[in-house]
Amino acid sequence: MSVLTRLLATLGKATGILTLLVALAAVLLTYFEDADPVKYTSMAAEDMKTLEENFRQQNKSCFILGASGETGKLLLQELVERNIFSKITLIGRRLLTFEDKAYANLVQEVVDFEKLDDYAAVFQGHDVGYCCLGTTRAKAGADGFVRVDHDYVLKSAELAKAGGCSQFHLETSRGANKNSSFLYLKVKGQVEADVEALDFDRYSVYRPGALLVDRQERRPAEWIALKFFKALASVGSTSMSVPIQAVAKAMVSNTLLQPEKKSEILENKDIAALGKSAKK
Ligand SMILES: NC(=O)c1ccc[n+]([C@@H]2O[C@H](COP(=O)([O-])OP(=O)(O)OC[C@H]3O[C@@H](n4cnc5c(N)ncnc54)[C@H](OP(=O)(O)O)[C@@H]3O)[C@@H](O)[C@H]2O)c1
Numbered sequence: 164m165s166v167l168t169r170l171l172a173t174l175g176k177a178t179g180i181l182t183l184l185v186a187l188a189a190v191l192l193t194y195f196e197d198a199d200p201v202k203y204t205s206m207a208a209e210d211m212k213t214l215e216e217n218f219r220q221q222n223k224s225c226f227i228l229g230a231s232g233e234t235g236k237l238l239l240q241e242l243v244e245r246n247i248f249s250k251i252t253l254i255g256r257r258l259l260t261f262e263d264k265a266y267a268n269l270v271q272e273v274v275d276f277e278k279l280d281d282y283a284a285v286f287q288g289h290d291v292g293y294c295c296l297g298t299t300r301a302k303a304g305a306d307g308f309v310r311v312d313h314d315y316v317l318k319s320a321e322l323a324k325a326g327g328c329s330q331f332h333l334e335t336s337r338g339a340n341k342n343s344s345f346l347y348l349k350v351k352g353q354v355e356a357d358v359e360a361l362d363f364d365r366y367s368v369y370r371p372g373a374l375l376v377d378r379q380e381r382r383p384a385e386w387i388a389l390k391f392f393k394a395l396a397s398v399g400s401t402s403m404s405v406p407i408q409a410v411a412k413a414m415v416s417n418t419l420l421q422p423e424k425k426s427e428i429l430e431n432k433d434i435a436a437l438g439k440s441a442k443k
């Protein structure tokens with residue numbers, strides 16, 4: 164038997180076990196299917212158009228962190244299409260290339276996230292900040308994960324606040340909780356709390372469950388998990404997963420709304436509801 168066949172057989176076994184684990188976890192999770200009512204409702208297209216027009220009149224500017232990521236690139240696309248800002252700046256670790264002419268007016272700033280203090284000027288003069296930054300423990304190790312998902316995010320938010328930014332929109336995760344014993348949920352909860360302490364005029368946290376996406380970068384285990392979440396969604400579960408497009412739409416639509424409080428949290432169900440509204 165070739166090395167390749169043996170490898171494939173092992174992989175097959177591993178994914179089999181993984182599917183079982185994911186299924187088991189999902190069954191357990193349905194017990195925690197959140198019973199809170201949905202706070203956000205979808206909106207008529209005409210109402211959304213009016214809000215967009217009013218917002219556009221204000222000539223506001225925004226920046227995006229993580230615009231090269233799965234959520235970030237859809238958020239960028241949504242912002243470009245709906246054209247509600249007079250200026251969009253992408254802040255990232257590398258320069259991105261776009262074919263589409265619609266993207267020609269974007270401003271790009273390349274920064275070293277380990278030395279963000281040197282780039283304070285980049286964060287100056289934006290009205291709204293969006294953050295879809297993130298890595299995984301598998302990619303970056305535990306320390307690297309905390310650096311990116313907590314430290315980079317918090318430092319960027321601090322610099323933006325100091326630079327006059329009045330609203331911050333942060334994508335974290337379903338189940339984020341600074342008291343959690345899971346590193347992932349703990350770090351997400353901690354960054355939510357630390358950014359809230361910066362006291363933006365407006366602060367919105369988005370906590371999606373599993374993002375339903377056709378990722379370019381193929382990850383077999385994730386692919387199986389996604390199949391499972393799609394199946395769950397198709398039988399009516401609304402708090403476990405959300406189409407990734409809905410997250411982008413919800414972040415943009417929510418920017419146009421007047422929040423009841425300075426800071427708000429949109430749970431998966433809220434994202435799903437609001438993410439439907441901007442349909443054309
Ligand atoms: N995927 C899910 O199912 C899921 C579910 C709930 C919540 N979330 C959270 O939602 C957020 C966005 O997820 P996603 O799947 O859209 O993200 P993604 O596709 O993995 O994109 C991550 C973004 O962060 C940037 N980034 C990663 N490591 C970096 C580093 N060391 N320095 C600078 N930039 C770095 C990437 O830039 P490069 O392109 O340069 O690498 C990219 O723009 C994350 O916080 C994630 O934890 C994800």
Ligand SMILES: *[C@@H]1O[C@H](CO)[C@@H](O)[C@H](O)[C@H]1NC(C)=O
Binds near residue numbers: 220
């Ligand atoms: C926005 O820009 C337009 C065109 O540049 C200008 O006519 C308008 O007065 C500006 N509005 C505000 C609120 O600054």
Ligand SMILES: *[C@@H]1O[C@H](CO)[C@@H](O)[C@H](O)[C@H]1NC(C)=O
Binds near residue numbers: 340341342
């Ligand atoms: C975390 O624990 C503290 C202290 O027990 C408690 O006051 C707080 O409400 C908890 N926060 C969350 C998000 O569970």
